[in-house]
Amino acid sequence: MDLFVQLTINGVIAGAIYALIALGFALIFGVTKFFNLAHGAVAVVGGYAAFFFLEHAGLGVLPAAALAVCVAGMVGFALHKTVFLPLRRRQATNLVLLIAALGLLTVIQALIAMFFGSQFHPLSQFAGAQEVYRIAGGAITLVQLIIIISALAVFGLLTLFLKKTKFGKAVKAIGDDEEVAQIVGINTHAIIGYVFFIGSAIAGLGGVLVGFDTGIEPTMGLSLLLKGIIAAIVGGVGSLSGAVLGAFLLGLAENLGIWHISGEWKDAIAFGILIFFLIWRPRGILPR
């Protein structure tokens, strides 16, 4: 019983991390319709920005995390302005955008490795000793609780924001048809810029929280991104509730799946689920 509880908790924690990456990814995909692989690098930027503010600027945990989230958002916005927007203006195909994003992922990770070194840095050393809570025989740390709450809160706020504001309606309109949205007077480039900022900031929050839970390293972007993308595809690409559902499903399947088989099969389970959905339900659980 304890084993089941703990594996479930582990799955929920993993799911919450995937959800933070998948939410931003799905949001950006919803309006641009291309696979922004640089999204993984933006999460790494968030983690390292927090590391910088904590280690070199001597800030407290909360201001450092908040600033790091903003930095990640701004980097995402800057990538849109300097790379994706010019390419999209030139009517670049999604394949070109995908490859440009892959290039950005590699370049950003390499730059981070140059400036900060390629070593692994746990951010938890800045937060002091970790409180461990016991829930029904399972253990969970404060940071892990914060990860789960953040993922759900971000999802709730984002959904509300997109539903209730004019901005949200514009985002939906662009997602439905960018050209028509432009014709009816929506400044699509500006809206997409804001979407990049918000989506990247959420990924940055994911990077920061992963840093506090386990640690950061320049190459962590790709694995985070892959899990985020699997979650988004399983949930239904471009749909926010789908992304969150897919993320938790993935986290739970990975962690409960290795109950009776060896833990080395975790990634195999994740990609197995991806292949299953691609073949039998390519539109995901909750298609947009």
Add this chain to the structure above:
Amino acid sequence: MNAKEIVWIIIAIVVIGGGWLLLRDTTPADTSPIKIGFIGPLTGDAASIGENARAAVEIAVEEVNAAGGINGRPLEVIYEDGQCNGAVASNAANKLINIDRVPVILGGACSGETSAFAGAAEQSRTVTLSYCSSAPAISQAGDYIFRDYPSDTFQGAFAAKYMTETLGTQNVAILYAKSDWGNGIKDVFRREFEEMGGNVVAEEGYEQTSRDLRSQLTKIKAANPEAVYFLGYTEASIPGLKQAKELGLNVPLFGGDAWDDSKIWTDTGPAGDEAMYSIVYAPLNEEFRIKMKDRVGTNEITICSPQAYDGVKVLSQVMEKVGTDSEAIKNELYNTIYAGGVSGDRIEFDENGDLVGANYIVKKAMNGVAEPVQ
């Protein structure tokens, strides 16, 4: 004198003069640098080991060159990053073998690196001397493949003996990185431990790049072991050790030689207290310690740096004797005995190119520092 005679005289002068020039021993001594390759994880997993080893190699090369080089030729090292990854190391080795055409590669560090390019090195007759790869399978990698780091056959057996006899544990769990190193040592340990009457209650592997070992640790905890044999590199071990404590896995954690990285213990802090690991005994010496400190800025001498340093010295000694022909170097290495190194009192290779004999000690972490257990 007619034109014909003049031509004949010119020909005679050229032949005699040319012959004299050729026969006279005027060949200038070859002073071009001898280039050898280096492969190690300069980024990615185990980067701290690779960077530290590189510093040790740089020191050894400076010493060799300060003492006049190899038969008057300076030694030069081409450093390539293997990222502790087979595919990357293989590319690096192909470059060293086919483009730089080095006779010798010092490396790789991770067993996965060395295994990946050993075939190419053997085929191209490039002598490979690994300073860190310990996977047992490398013994059979080929005639040109050597290592001055002991095979894990020794380490796995040592750990099994230490855990049964010194720690008195009968039921252990194994948590290992899925890599040539982790797999190799796990197999030897399991065999030896069970032969001594021990019982392996759980065996959990994880992807080398994974940082979330919670579910593996959860299962291990549920199996109720008296101790855990945890084979991981720095990057996974830091979160792994913390997660073990968070989950309330309060049994002794025993690790492999990759834990001899001070970063693990400073970063895990109290979560790493009481963790133990086995490490090859290296005599070191004060001069080497001081030179390393000057170069890396800390007292850090990670696992394998002494072997990397000695590797350069062994290779220089051999090339001094037989030149830079790779076959001659290979043959000479099998007959070489190098004494007084910083990694061991005596370096000698057996018929598999493996180091003969190995001594291990155990270190225990406390308050962020690992110290030898008396």
